[in-house]
Amino acid sequence: MRFVDEYRDERIARGLLDEIARTVTRPWTIMEVCGGQTHTLIRQGIDQLLPPEIELVHGPGCPVCVTPLALIDEAIEIARRPGSILCSFGDMLRVPGSEEDLFISRAAGADVRVVYSPLDAVEVARRNPDRTVVFFAVGFETTAPANATAVKQAHDLGIENFALLVAHVLVPPAMTAILVSPGNRVQGFLAPGHVCTVMGWTEYEPIARDFRVPIVVTGFEPLDLLEGIRMVVGQLEEGRAEVENQYVRSVRREGNLEAQAVVAEVFEVCDRAWRGIGVIPNSGLRLREPYREHDAELIFPHEGGLASESEECIAGMVLRGRAKPDQCVAYGELCTPEHPLGAPMVSSEGACAAYFLAGRARAGVPR
């Protein structure tokens, strides 16, 4: 596959690893924000191939992982109603709510359907005019244009039985929250390449400047990640703190203006709770008028009780990069992909699942 295969070339990877090893002179802690990047890094063993001075910590870049428990519970509640159809991206089905998950609710009779594209959910609504079709709109900025288009299309075509359950989160406020938190050790970032494809990188410039951290917009293939790491290390060694772009084939500074326009038309920024982190101001999106009539939270007021997390799950610490999955007491024993306690073990992009599936033992415990 073009623009994919060549970015997996082993010889160039070796060359980049050598260059990184030659450049680095002291320990550095770098965070990659995006779950898709975590996935590649762990699966390819890149973190193990890097020189030991470089520590990679995994950020909260898995929207599945950070969707609040209460919203999962609400999605399940909606799905269980006879007059509803809940449409969702595949990986949301396994995320544990307070009692169960969407998948189990489907086994019990709820109409839950996996879709690949939000437009497919609109099609379901078109075909089932007597049911309310709710699309579980999870994602970062990358997915916002798609979700916005779906609800705009439904609105413009008069498809009244289509609604969104919005769980959108934004990256820059999350990065800032990490940087201001006490005990933060992150010194440089790999910024998410597809988020920046849509949004550009201007929002990251003040962060780089104010916190004096290098930020490199990075892609998802092994060579992208190695090159991005090389660029961050280069800046750190030279004492620079700028935004640079590694993912030149897809990202421009201003991003995708048409995509940003539809997001601005349909959504507005709001405060949002991040599972395992808490409320981060201005870190989410919600529907604005005239699209509010498609807001599932207004159509189906949530009755549920207080959502509760497992006590042993340290997902929040993992999501903030403060703990590694293999340091968690429950990792690999009580908490595995078969019976996860927290979201990062469920999504294949979650740091815990990535570690587990790549066969990492619990720190200090032979596997």
Add this chain to the structure above:
Amino acid sequence: MCLGVPGKVIEVFEEHGLRMGTVDFGGIRRKACLEYAPEVGLDSYVVIHVGFAISVVDEEEAARQYALLAEMGNLEGIDLPQDPEGVRDEVRR
């Protein structure tokens, strides 16, 4: 997050008021929304995320960057995978 895969636009059409295209990913095709890649034409590559094109691949920038990467790997004129045709791609990944 953000699983985005590059594919080649082989057809452009309209559906339910949106500009759509058929995109080929190394031999497999799916329709995708091209509203946010208004300048894209046939045979261009786009990055697709959940059925939407979020960018047009800048082939010149990619080639320029790749040449630098190849130098890092001490490679000269390496053989890049071409568009999907032929048996060569079929047996090796």
Add this chain to the structure above:
Amino acid sequence: MSAEFRMECPVPLPPGANVLLGHGSGGKLTAQLIRELFVPVLGNGELARLGDAAVVDVGGVRIAFTTDAFVVTPKFFPGSDIGALSVNGTVNDLAMMGAKPLFVSAALILEEGLPLEDLGSIVASMADACRRASVKLVTGDTKVVERRSADGLFVITSGIGVVPDGVDVGPELARPGDAVLVSGPVGSHGVAVMSRRAGIEFEAELVSDTAPLTGLVEAMIAAGDVRVLRDATRGGMASVLNELAEASGVSITVVEADVPVLPPVRGACEMLGLDPLYVANEGVCVAIVSGDDAAAVLAAARAHPLGSRAAIVGTVEEGAPVVRLRTSLGATRPLLLLAGDQLPRIC
């Protein structure tokens, strides 16, 4: 072994009191169910061997005997249907023990309301598959259940064959130094079935690879010392290799770059974030062959129409029963058994 690809989620919640879909995925949960619930109660030496078919001695003749249930949805998918699948699946289970498949049976569980035309198509497809596989369907049963109790129809086939003298194939027979072969490109069936399910539709060119492997397997066995055969159905090649490593008590290393995958299958897997190594196949088997004979067996496979893209993908080593993958970057990591089916990684 049942052989359809299910896109649904495997199983996230703590082991409870009920059967979960993940128990049918061919991964860890399936293994657990068999090991903890079935074998202890039903167990006997041959069952515990957990081969694709049982091989039992009847009056000095080694008879291979297998049974398999088919519940795939949709019933008709690109390249084939549940009828052909049900015959090929059973034929292949017999072939995987080195047997010549001879006779099959079929029990049909029909849902009230199933169109007779669909049933007719499926049965015709079964007849055609029997012809191609040179087996006779000699007995059967039909039941009808109420609406909503059977998802269209379920098919259960059983089969018997004879293992020729001198042929000895079994999951426990792999040895350090052996080579691991795969008979064709992986992932095609699972992705083809998924292509017909709502929400993930591709336009064309993903076709199930279901086929009877008897002839291919005979050619391979004739060419050299084939010790282990298993068709890589549920759970895909990676799951099968884990089972074999466990059964034989050996380590296996697979080289990612050597595993054949058809370009459209690869494209579909990239789009959905799936790993083709875990996707079900219906016309591909894994063979573990003595190192000395690997080249000859590979040549024999490639000379057969169903094995034209066969490849050597790994080696067997001494060590703990773990399967490792050497990635395209040169790093090595374990290739684990998943709990259940992969979910498309979309978000």
